[in-house]
Amino acid sequence: MVELIQSLTFLIKLPKMKKRLILLLCLSVFSVSFSQESTKKESKTDALIDDLLNQNEIIDDFLAMYSKYQFLYLTVNYNSDTYFSGRDIGINQYNINPRMTYLHHSGLYGSISGIYYSEFDPKWDLTTATIGYGKNFGKKKTYRYSVSYSKYFYNNTINNLFTNDFTATFGIKNKNRTLGTSLSGSYLFGDDQSFQIASSSFVSFNLFKTAKSKLDFKPQLSIVAGKQTVELARTYLKLGQSVTEYTQNDVFSLINTQLSFPVEFSYNSFDLGVGYTINFPTPIGDETNLKNTNFFSVSMSYLFDL
Numbered sequence: 198m199v200e201l202i203q204s205l206t207f208l209i210k211l212p213k214m215k216k217r218l219i220l221l222l223c224l225s226v227f228s229v230s231f232s233q234e235s236t237k238k239e240s241k242t243d244a245l246i247d248d249l250l251n252q253n254e255i256i257d258d259f260l261a262m263y264s265k266y267q268f269l270y271l272t273v274n275y276n277s278d279t280y281f282s283g284r285d286i287g288i289n290q291y292n293i294n295p296r297m298t299y300l301h302h303s304g305l306y307g308s309i310s311g312i313y314y315s316e317f318d319p320k321w322d323l324t325t326a327t328i329g330y331g332k333n334f335g336k337k338k339t340y341r342y343s344v345s346y347s348k349y350f351y352n353n354t355i356n357n358l359f360t361n362d363f364t365a366t367f368g369i370k371n372k373n374r375t376l377g378t379s380l381s382g383s384y385l386f387g388d389d390q391s392f393q394i395a396s397s398s399f400v401s402f403n404l405f406k407t408a409k410s411k412l413d414f415k416p417q418l419s420i421v422a423g424k425q426t427v428e429l430a431r432t433y434l435k436l437g438q439s440v441t442e443y444t445q446n447d448v449f450s451l452i453n454t455q456l457s458f459p460v461e462f463s464y465n466s467f468d469l470g471v472g473y474t475i476n477f478p479t480p481i482g483d484e485t486n487l488k489n490t491n492f493f494s495v496s497m498s499y500l501f502d503l
Contacts, residue, residue, distance in 0.1 A: 270298040272498035279314060280490040282421065283453035283476030290316035304332045324350040337372040341379075360387035375401045393423035410464040419455040451479040459494070468498040
């Protein structure tokens with residue numbers, strides 16, 4: 198709960214401010230209350246931000262290994278707790294994220310994914326359809342770029358601010374693919390617009406490897422920053438009456454830093470991962486006393502050669 202300058206209660210009650218407050222909640226950068234409606238709205242944009250950090254490095258590894266391919270990649274992720282932009286909204290719930298991705302050797306790919314929250318109503322919260330193009334390049338195919346467009350379909354009657362997303366990503370790995378980093382820029386638009394940047398870096402340690410299987414430990418550091426509108430209220434007396442002035446500032450700032458510690462087991466085309474993640478949310482605007490959050494995750498994936 199964040200206190201606005203001198204007059205939080207007065208600000209929340211103003212009808213004309215409702216839309217702006219909901220926008221701030223959606224961007225997860227300036228929360229002033231956690232009602233059921235605002236919690237739902239917050240989940241939408243944060244799901245989009247978190248999706249930037251959910252790129253599976255296994256896909257890139259396969260793309261680098263084959264010159265001609267058609268793959269169908271199925272994966273499902275389970276997270277023991279749910280935090281939006283690393284922030285705890287006071288609801289204990291797990292979430293499940295299934296995804297199906299098609300990849301073609303030309304560089305074209307498409308995917309469809311969804312998010313299920315155990316305590317939201319409706320529980321199936323968001324479906325995302327994506328089409329994109331990406332290529333590995335360089336002497337050792339250690340560089341990769343991709344561009345994509347995503348459409349978001351919400352399973353509720355709430356007015357959702359963002360329904361589209363253009364994303365561009367550039368990544369680099371060493372020739373052994375044991376060290377890598379990527380940078381993604383995402384432009385979200387619909388009833389409103391925003392811009393986010395996400396970076397992700399990893400180092401991979403092989404614990405054992407056979408002809409058909411391997412076990413890797415792959416610590417990862419992810420950072421999300423974005424543009425948000427911070428609104429402040431100042432209340433004072435003028436001619437004996439209370440007057441409130443509002444100011445808005447568009448700022449670009451760090452939102453959340455995330456450390457992940459996954460262990461990934463691969464056997465032929467099947468992958469199983471377990472991990473532990475810690476969030477370090479960065480205060481935005483008048484946010485104070487933000488606590489670090491953490492959760493456990495399990496993922497299963499299977500790659501079909503078409």
